Amino acid sequence: xxxxxxxxxxxxxxxxxxxxxxxxxxxxxxxxxxxxxxxxxxxxxxxxxxxxxxxxxxxxxxxxxxxxxxxxxxxxxxxxxxxxxxxxxxxxxxxxxxxxxxxxxxxxxxxxxxxxxxxxxxxxxxxxxxxxxxxxxxxxxxxxxxxxxxxxxxxxxxxxxxxxxxxxxxxxxxxxxxxxxxxxxxxxxxxxxxxxxxxxxxxxxxxxxxxxxxxxxxxxxxxxxxxxxxxxxxxxxxxxxxxxxxxxxxxxxxxxxxxxxxxxxxxxxxxxxxxxxxxxxxxxxxxxxxxxxxxxxxxxxxxxxxxxxxxxxxxxxxxxxxxxxxxxxxxxxxxxxxxxxxxxxxxxxxxxxxxxxxxxxxxxxxxxxxxxxxxxxxxxxxxxxxxxxxxxxxxxxxxxxxxxxxxxxxxxxxxxxxxxxxxxxxxxxxxxxxxxxxxxxxxxxxxxxxxxxxxxxxxxxxxxxxxxxxxxxxxxxxxxxxxxxxxxxxxxx
Amino acid sequence: xxxxxxxxxxxxxxxxxxxxxxxxxxxxxxxxxxxxxxxxxxxxxxxxxxxxxxxxxxxxxxxxxxxxxxxxxxxxxxxxxxxxxxxxxxxxxxxxxxxxxxxxxxxxxxxxxxxxxxxxxxxxxxxxxxxxxxxxxxxxxxxxxxxxxxxxxxxxxxxxxxxxxxxxxxxxxxxxxxxxxxxxxxxxxxxxxxxxxxxxxxxxxxxxxxxxxxxxxxxxxxxxxxxxxxxxxxxxxxxxxxxxxxxxxxxxxxxxxxxxxxxxxxxxxxxxxxxxxxxxxxxxxxxxxxxxxxxxxxxxxxxxxxxxxxxxxxxxxxxxxxxxxxxxxxxxxxxxxxxxxxxxxxxxxxxxxxxxxxxxxxxxxxxxxxxxxxxxxxxxxxxxxxxxxxxxxxxxxxxxxxxxxxxxxxxxxxxxxxxxxxxxxxxxxxxxxxxxxxxxxxxxxxxxxxxxxxxxxxxxxxxxxxxxxxxxxxxxxxxxxxxxxxxxxxxxx
Ligand SMILES: Cc1ncc(COP(=O)(O)O)c(C=O)c1O
Ligand SMILES: Cc1ncc(COP(=O)(O)O)c(C=O)c1O
Numbered sequence: 012x013x014x015x016x017x018x019x020x021x022x023x024x025x026x027x028x029x030x031x032x033x034x035x036x037x038x039x040x041x042x043x044x045x046x047x048x049x050x051x052x053x054x055x056x057x058x059x060x061x062x063x064x065x066x067x068x069x070x071x072x073x074x075x076x077x078x079x080x081x082x083x084x085x086x087x088x089x090x091x092x093x094x095x096x097x098x099x100x101x102x103x104x105x106x107x108x109x110x111x112x113x114x115x116x117x118x119x120x121x122x123x124x125x126x127x128x129x130x131x132x133x134x135x136x137x138x139x140x141x142x143x144x145x146x147x148x149x150x151x152x153x154x155x156x157x158x159x160x161x162x163x164x165x166x167x168x169x170x171x172x173x174x175x176x177x178x179x180x181x182x183x184x185x186x187x188x189x190x191x192x193x194x195x196x197x198x199x200x201x202x203x204x205x206x207x208x209x210x211x212x213x214x215x216x217x218x219x220x221x222x223x224x225x226x227x228x229x230x231x232x233x234x235x236x237x238x239x240x241x242x243x244x245x246x247x248x249x250x251x252x253x254x255x256x257x258x259x260x261x262x263x264x265x266x267x268x269x270x271x272x273x274x275x276x277x278x279x280x281x282x283x284x285x286x287x288x289x290x291x292x293x294x295x296x297x298x299x300x301x302x303x304x305x306x307x308x309x310x311x312x313x314x315x316x317x318x319x320x321x322x323x324x325x326x327x328x329x330x331x332x333x334x335x336x337x338x339x340x341x342x343x344x345x346x347x348x349x350x351x352x353x354x355x356x357x358x359x360x361x362x363x364x365x366x367x368x369x370x371x372x373x374x375x376x377x378x379x380x381x382x383x384x385x386x387x388x389x390x391x392x393x394x395x396x397x398x399x400x401x402x403x404x405x406x407x408x409x410x411x412x413x414x415x416x417x418x419x420x421x422x423x424x425x426x427x428x429x430x431x432x433x434x435x436x437x438x439x440x441x442x443x444x445x446x447x448x449x450x451x452x453x454x455x456x457x458x459x460x461x462x463x464x465x466x467x468x469x470x471x472x473x474x475x476x477x478x479x480x481x482x483x484x485x486x487x488x489x490x491x492x493x494x495x496x497x498x499x500x501x502x503x504x
Numbered sequence: 505x506x507x508x509x510x511x512x513x514x515x516x517x518x519x520x521x522x523x524x525x526x527x528x529x530x531x532x533x534x535x536x537x538x539x540x541x542x543x544x545x546x547x548x549x550x551x552x553x554x555x556x557x558x559x560x561x562x563x564x565x566x567x568x569x570x571x572x573x574x575x576x577x578x579x580x581x582x583x584x585x586x587x588x589x590x591x592x593x594x595x596x597x598x599x600x601x602x603x604x605x606x607x608x609x610x611x612x613x614x615x616x617x618x619x620x621x622x623x624x625x626x627x628x629x630x631x632x633x634x635x636x637x638x639x640x641x642x643x644x645x646x647x648x649x650x651x652x653x654x655x656x657x658x659x660x661x662x663x664x665x666x667x668x669x670x671x672x673x674x675x676x677x678x679x680x681x682x683x684x685x686x687x688x689x690x691x692x693x694x695x696x697x698x699x700x701x702x703x704x705x706x707x708x709x710x711x712x713x714x715x716x717x718x719x720x721x722x723x724x725x726x727x728x729x730x731x732x733x734x735x736x737x738x739x740x741x742x743x744x745x746x747x748x749x750x751x752x753x754x755x756x757x758x759x760x761x762x763x764x765x766x767x768x769x770x771x772x773x774x775x776x777x778x779x780x781x782x783x784x785x786x787x788x789x790x791x792x793x794x795x796x797x798x799x800x801x802x803x804x805x806x807x808x809x810x811x812x813x814x815x816x817x818x819x820x821x822x823x824x825x826x827x828x829x830x831x832x833x834x835x836x837x838x839x840x841x842x843x844x845x846x847x848x849x850x851x852x853x854x855x856x857x858x859x860x861x862x863x864x865x866x867x868x869x870x871x872x873x874x875x876x877x878x879x880x881x882x883x884x885x886x887x888x889x890x891x892x893x894x895x896x897x898x899x900x901x902x903x904x905x906x907x908x909x910x911x912x913x914x915x916x917x918x919x920x921x922x923x924x925x926x927x928x929x930x931x932x933x934x935x936x937x938x939x940x941x942x943x944x945x946x947x948x949x950x951x952x953x954x955x956x957x958x959x960x961x962x963x964x965x966x967x968x969x970x971x972x973x974x975x976x977x978x979x980x981x982x983x984x985x986x987x988x989x990x991x992x993x994x995x996x997x
Contacts, residue, residue: 028672028736028769028806031836035673038840043847054626078624081617095592099584105600124574129820131571133547166659166824169848177699179521180528202847206670243521276521313521327622329853331659343524347531354536354695355662359852360822 040205042464043198049448050075053458068456072488074476075458077252077420079326079390082479087325087386089379090368093119097128097364111377119364128360134353136164136334137360140367144334147370151284152299157336163348164334164366166358168282168319171335173203175278175315178348179244180207189242191232191275193224195423195465195473197252210240215468218425221414222256226265233273245275250283250294250418253465253475255398257292257418263300271312279316282333285323288395289417298338314338320365322420324390332362332369394420397478397485404489408496420479423462426472426496429503444472450499455491533698535957536691542941543568546951561949565981567969568951570745570913572819572883575972580818580879582872583861586612590621590857604870612857621853627846629657629827630853633860637827640863644777645792650829656841657827657859659851661775661812664828666696668771668808671841672737673700682735684725684768686717688916688958688966690745703733708961711918714907715749719758726766738768743776743787743911746958746968748891750785750910756793764805772809775826778816781888782910791831807831813858815913817883825855825862887913890971890978897982901989913972916955919965919989922996937965943992948984 031039053071060066073081080086089112096102096116103113122139124130135141141159148157165171180188189210192200204211214232216222229245236242247266249258258266270277279297287294297316302309320332337345372387373379398416405413405424413424428443436446442463451457462473480488524532546564553559566574573579582605589595589609596606615632617623628634634652641650658664673681682703685693697704707725709715722738729735740759742751751759763770772790780787790809795802813825830838865880866872891909898906898917906917921936929939935956944950955966973981 027832027834027837028767029837030834031840033674033736034671034837034840038671038844041844041847043843076624078617080620081623083618086620086622091592095588095595098591099588102588107598123822124571125576127573127579127822129579129818129822130574131569131814131821166852167849173848178527178531181526199847206844206847243526274521321624325622328624328849329616329620329622331850331852339520341520341523344520344522344527347524347527350536351531351534351699354534354692354699355666356660356821357824359659359824359855361854362852 037206037208041202042205043202047460047464049445049452049458049460052449053452056452056456066456067454071452071456071458072480072484073458074480074488075460077322077477077479078328079322079420079479080328082477083481084326084390084479085386086327087383089373089383090325090327090365092379093368094361094365097361100126109378111373111379115368115371119367123360128364130360132164132357132360132363134355134357135349136162136358137363137367140164140363140370141334143367143371144336148296148298148336152296152302155299155302157298161337161340162334163337163352164332164358164363165317166333166362167321167328167331168280168317168333168335169199170331170358171315171317171333172199172278172280174348174352175335175337176203176207176209176244178344178351179276180209182241185239186241188244189236189240190244190246191229191236191242192246193248193251193254195253195462195467195475196246197248197280198464200246201466210236212236212240212242213466216251216254216256218414218468218471221417222251222254222423224258224262224266226269229266229269242273243276244278245270246278246280247297248280249297250286252283252419253421253423253460255414255416255419255421255423257287257289257294260293260295260300263295263297264304267297267301267304267308267312271308277312277314279314281316282319282322283419284318285391286394286420287418288398289415292417294418298336301338309338311339313340315340320362320369323369324387325365325369326390327365330362330365331359332364332366333358334366393482394478397480397482398422400482400485401476401478401489404486404493408493410500411496416478420477421475422478423465423473423475426474427500428472429500432499432503435503444474447472447499448474451492451495454498455495457488457492457495530699530701534695535698536695540953540957542938542945542951542953545942546945549945549949559949560947564945564949564951565973565977566951567973567981568953570815570970570972571821572815572913572972573821575970576974577819577883577972578879579820580876582866582876583818583820583858585872586861587854587858590854593619602871604866604872608861608864612860616853621857623853625657625850625853625856627848627850628842629655629851630856630860633657633856633863634827636860636864637829641789641791641829645789645795648792648795650791654830654833655827656830656845657825657851657856658810659826659855660814660821660824661773661810661826661828662692663824663851664808664810664826665692665771665773667841667845668828668830669696669700669702669737671837671844672769673702675734678732679734681737682729682733683737683739684722684729684735685739686741686744686747688746688955688960688968689739690741690773691957693739694959703729705729705733705735706959709744709747709749711907711961711964714910715744715747715916717751717755717759719762722759722762735766736769737771738763739771739773740790741773742790743779745776745912746914746916746953746955748907748909748912748914748916750780750782750787753786753788753793756788756790757797760790760794760797760801760805764801770805770807772807774809775812775815776912777811778884779887779913780911781891782908785910787911791829794831802831804832806833808833813855813862816862817880818858818862819883820858823855823858824852825857825859826851827859886975887971890973890975891915893975893978894969894971894982897979897986901986903993904989909971913970914968915971916958916966916968919967920993921965922993925992925996928996937967940965940992941967944985944988947991948988950981950985950988
């Protein structure tokens with residue numbers, strides 16, 4: 012521990028304190044494809060375009076991330092009116108704002124310390140917002156009770172998901188917590204599992220059956236995992252990201268039964284709960300199904316479900332609003348959870364306020380109701396149309412096959428890649444679909460995420476593409492992609 | 505792993521998946537006094553008062569947390585105007601808003617995806633905000649360059665601090681990362697260290713010398729820690745929370761020299777950088793002093809410094825805005841940091857926008873400049889006055905002795921407790937100053953945090969009290985406290 016002085020008395024340069032070799036090893040293992048190398052390259056290309064570098068395209072189309080406003084979707088007027096009123100309450104005297112917007116703003120501000128959205132809130136979230144969330148859940152779930160005490164507001168759904176995974180991570184070696192996640196998955200899960208040093212357990216969705224979930228596959232995956240860790244958590248994303256499937260009621264019941272039988276904590280990621288497009292599909296919350304299965308389940312199965320302001324019809328990603336509801340959580344653990352979230356003081360108050368509006372939108376008879384409904388419907392029907400369009404156009408391309416986009420905001424088509432492309436990619440040390448997406452980006456400006464970023468069955472290749480660009484641009488993009496795919500296939504055949 | 509069926513075929517009730525015994529053991533070790541049992545009781549009492557329960561007081565005075573708006577401080581008009589414009593851009597056509605506010609809003613929106621504050625931002629934070637932060641740091645530090653690439657926007661300073669600690673936590677047993685923190689400390693540090701499973705290393709501030717930092721104490725503490733862990737990080741809070749001291753330039757230089765010599769990563773928590781009140785005291789950033797010490801230091805010592813929208817004159821806690829600047833961080837580690845923050849997508853965009861205004865406030869000649877300066881000065885001079893007042897009144901009470909509140913927002917007086925009170929507390933399993941604060945709350949409605957929540961030298965007792973209540977209320981509170989202390993001392997003598 013002693014320092015050697017150099018001859019001039021100066022302190023000898025030692026290496027850095029913090030290097031890749033001496034940093035947190037779990038953090039090194041984290042992978043996050045949605046904002047990975049493709050996206051970094053896309054940002055570079057945008058800069059190059061701005062600097063006048065000639066490219067075979069004029070703009071980068073970012074279909075890599077579920078970010079509706081970035082793709083031109085307009086915010087819901089009522090939401091932004093209330094947020095402006097909360098932010099600058101002098102506007103409460105302005106007769107340009109409708110009364111219902113003013114009433115919401117007043118109610119939210121009354122729940123804030125010093126009537127300011129600039130005060131820290133309670134760590135669990137503003138009381139009246141949690142009450143409104145509970146009422147929303149009750150309405151959504153046909154009257155099944157929800158307790159505001161079980162609601163935690165979060166900094167986006169991401170925050171809630173990481174927090175619950177954190178609570179659940181324990182043990183070492185064979186007893187280390189295992190977390191079952193679907194493959195393909197939303198990479199927040201694998202990233203958080205890596206960061207926490209938990210064990211990732213893959214179960215594969217059934218691409219042949221429209222990305223549905225088979226209990227036999229859950230069983231297989233669990234059995235295999237029990238040999239090397241302690242599986243304690245089952246994560247479900249419904250509607251699915253990146254795969255766009257919507258689970259049937261029956262399937263949810265089966266999953267709950269499975270979780271009960273196998274003593275698994277359920278995490279239901281339901282951030283796309285309003286994004287259901289396909290005929291015959293409907294959103295069923297895990298909470299509702301759980302309670303409809305009777306007390307044997309509803310009093311036993313531990314469940315955390317997550318929602319967000321980022322998706323659905325509002326797409327307010329930047330506000331980082333969200334909530335989670337915990338069911339059957341041990342009281343002492345809940346106290347620990349409350350303590351844990353208090354360390355970071357509170358989720359952002361504007362995000363909490365926005366979450367309030369999502370769960371308590373304008374009601375029939377209120378001045379803003381009609382506009383609100385028009386705006387909401389316009390967004391959701393455009394998405395439904397684009398979901399259909401995407402599937403249809405992609406399925407006209409030889410070598411691309413795309414399941415129906417039943418819900419959420421993404422297609423996840425399978426692509427056939429020529430052997431020569433695969434070996435060229437491997438020679439470069441790249442996943443073949445990364446190689447494909449990188450070339451697509453360079454040649455067309457279209458930015459997608461390769462399937463390898465989400466996980467997929469060995470030997471299959473995919474990409475994820477959002478359905479968010481405006482219809483015209485989406486069509487253009489799909490046709491560009493079609494051309495590219497044919498060119499690529501030819502080039503490597 | 506097999507399930508036994510009960511006779512009626514039902515699944516046997518097993519225990520919960522997640523219990524205090526099977527949860528994350530590190531989370532269990534986390535302690536967070538600022539929102540601990542005292543505050544929970546305060547919230548209860550408020551409810552009781554509302555329900556009409558008779559108490560010897562009419563309201564709870566929350567002097568437990570540095571939450572300016574909750575204590576009645578008004579937001580800075582310009583900041584809220586720009587935030588309202590960003591939130592509801594239709595207001596850009598409203599001639600009630602000054603042009604400089606509109607220009608800021610336009611500039612921020614142009615940097616947002618789809619020109620909406622509802623879009624996810626880049627994970628490191630909005631480009632133009634990071635550029636403005638860098639320019640602010642350059643101005644503040646007399647021209648020493650700052651690179652926007654070294655700036656990361658955060659969800660409050662809390663988020664940045666936890667992220668850097670996370671990167672630094674590695675090793676096992678004797679090689680486990682040790683983190684040096686001042687005692688008394690802001691409990692975010694001890695909580696995060698516990699959560700990450702790092703090793704907390706205490707160095708004591710010198711209460712006799714106005715809570716200053718002695719290098720000999722750093723040396724002692726480091727030497728002792730090296731026997732059982734790998735000390736790699738030195739955390740400094742300046743101006744100090746809970747102790748309110750402002751470090752001299754000389755002391756900062758000594759600390760930097762120490763960190764260089766002992767190969768420690770420096771974390772400088774400078775969220776109170778505008779909160780300096782005492783004559784002869786001045787804020788010196790670690791970055792500035794580091795660079796003034798010459799290339800031997802400025803090219804070597806690794807430093808992360810933190811700022812926030814929550815404190816200073818703006819007190820915008822609810823927005824959860826913040827930034828960190830990293831200096832001399834290894835390039836590969838920086839790439840890892842960028843990846844890590846991308847997992848949670850981005851900090852809240854409104855908080856980022858607000859951070860922008862803090863680092864780029866109205867300039868001389870702009871229409872909002874005068875009002876802005878008036879508002880800013882009013883807040884800071886009121887705080888300076890209250891800092892003085894607090895020290896003066898507290899020091900009139902026999903059995904209370906209070907160092908000057910040189911900066912930040914807190915006094916941390918030492919209290920003498922009668923032996924009988926100490927033994928009664930111990931019999932109840934309570935820290936003696938917790939016992940004192942609990943009684944104070946029940947009898948007067950004043951909510952403080954006991955010194956034991958921050959750490960203190962064995963056998964000494966303190967409490968932390970914010971200087972945030974309006975002057976009249978603060979005086980009232982201090983006098984109530986005076987009476988209480990005398991009563992308490994009598995009762996237990
Ligand atoms: C399935 C899923 N869960 C969670 C999230 C995180 O959303 P938030 O912005 O609320 O953190 C996303 C974002 O794309 C998602 O797709
Ligand atoms: C010293 C110190 N650091 C960090 C923080 C966290 O502030 P923020 O609201 O920016 O997370 C606080 C809050 O009180 C603090 O006192």
